[in-house]
Structures are given as C-alpha cells and as structure tokens.
Amino acid sequence: MNFILESSYDEEHKRWNAVISGEVDIFESDAMKNTLLQLVLDKQGDLFIDCRGLEYIDSTALGALVAVNRNVAAAGYSVHLLNIRPNLAKLFKITNLDHVFILEGDINEK
C-alpha cells in the first residue's frame, strides 16, 4: 500500500482518531474509503483524521472522503481533517471541498 491508516476510538470523547500517511490515488481510494466506513460502522462518532503525513490525495480519494463524510453526517456526526499540508489544502479549495469538511490544526488542540 502507498498509504497507512491507523486508528483508535476515544471512548471519553466518543470519536475516532485516525492518522493517515502516504499517498492515496485511484489505485487505493476504495481501500481508504472502506477502511474509514468500517470504523464508523463499528462505532459511531465523530471522525478526526490527522493528515500530517498525507503527501498526496487525488480526485478519487477526495470523492471517497466525501462518501465517508456523507455517511458520518447521516448519523449526526462530522469528519474533521487535521494538519492538511498546504499543497493538499489547495486541492480542497479548488474543488470547494474546504466548505464540506472541517479543516483544522493539531488534534491535541481540541
């Protein structure tokens, strides 16, 4: 895999803390989507994804995140993307997805 996704559930705050690193493109966007959807299927809650180590994300992976966000929002929760690199934040802005997701700083600030 070109990307690594690690996750843990925070019982106190009722939320998933995930860390994603590497590159996600058309080859692996479905794998990322299925992994994230499985998390919120196992336990509902907000989904915090630390993207500090995310080096690249393409349109299919952005579409996958939109699908995850739709699923999470339908259950009354939200997806938070933390520490997005400037070159990737630019892609969110270009596609207007900066208005769809909650883009934030460090997870420890929350």
Next chain:
Amino acid sequence: MKNDLSPNGNIQLSLPLNAAYVSAARLTASSIANRFAFNIDEIEDIKAAVSEACTFLIKKLGNTGGDFTIVFDPSRDLMRITVKAAGTLVCGRVDEEMGLVMIRALMDSFDLSFGIDGVLIVMLKKHRKICFD
C-alpha cells in the same frame, strides 16, 4: 550541460492503462518538472495535473489492456504535457469530473479531445525561471 537535458526535444513515458501505474506517472512528472527548474509549488501542480489526467483516461477508457503515453515537451519558458491513450469511452459524461476541474485550476492551459484514436489531454505549465540559459 543544461542543453543536454532534453536532447531529442521531449521525454516520453509509456505505462499500462491501469490504476496501479498512476503513481509511477506522478513520480516521473515530479522528477522531470524538478529537472527543468520548476519551483516546488509548480512541481506539485504538475504532479497533481498529470495524475488527474492519467486517472481520467483510466476511468473513461476502462482497462483496455493497452497503454497510456505521457509526453513532456519542455521549452524555454513552459512545459507542454500530453497524455493520451487509445480506446473508446465507457462513460461519456465528463463535464462534472472533479479531476478536470483540478487540472484547469492547476495548469495554465488545458485541452481535452476525443477522437477515433482515443483520448488526448494537452496541458501547459509556465514557469518563472529560465532553464536553458
């Protein structure tokens, strides 16, 4: 030595029309853009645009068993990049493709054409530095 960077005028890369090889296209685009003195932001733009162009071809042509070809054609103040593959569209609707929206925003010029020979994407990226001085 700088004039030897592109002795034949352009650089061509041919890869299987398969999602597994988009990362190879991206890595090559990044390396070539760096070699021709684009700055870090421009390199990121080129890398993403090439990746999206390849992804578009794979999504629209399907797994044909054929190849796609990327041609990097550097000149004094810009890089012309052509991405093409043979085949017929498995899905005709393209106007709402997020990937094309990204290419239009990232590159200085973008053109998409369909023909009996397949799909052709031509992109231009200008840069501020002069690389053949």
